[in-house]
Amino acid sequence: xxxxxxxxxxxxxxxxxxxxxxxxxxxxxxxxxxxxxxxxxxxxxxxxxxxxxxxxxxxxxxxxxxxxxxxxxxxxxxxxxxxxxxxxxxxxxxx
Numbered sequence: 001x002x003x004x005x006x007x008x009x010x011x012x013x014x015x016x017x018x019x020x021x022x023x024x025x026x027x028x029x030x031x032x033x034x035x036x037x038x039x040x041x042x043x044x045x046x047x048x049x050x051x052x053x054x055x056x057x058x059x060x061x062x063x064x065x066x067x068x069x070x071x072x073x074x075x076x077x078x079x080x081x082x083x084x085x086x087x088x089x090x091x092x093x094x095x
Contacts, residue, residue: 002051002066003030012050030066037073044079 005028008016020026027040041047051067074081
């Protein structure tokens with residue numbers, strides 16, 4: 001996760017709860033370095049990009065650093081992108 005679970009609202013919060021109830025491992029990488037993101041994604045076969053969902057509004061503010069780091073790490077991994085939900089994160093602003 002590119003932001004702490006406590007920051008999630010609406011559908012994102014509901015779906016995070018469903019994932020936890022299903023026993024999925026959820027990592028809070030909101031303050032992780034690029035190396036930490038790379039390590040977390042190492043060995044991944046599939047990635048689901050749901051970084052900027054349909055509920056994303058306005059400027060990303062202080063959390064954009066984590067989102068930009070996540071986008072870079074996802075783009076650099078060899079894992080297949082299974083799906084993108086909401087807004088396509090693709091690349092950070094200015095790229």
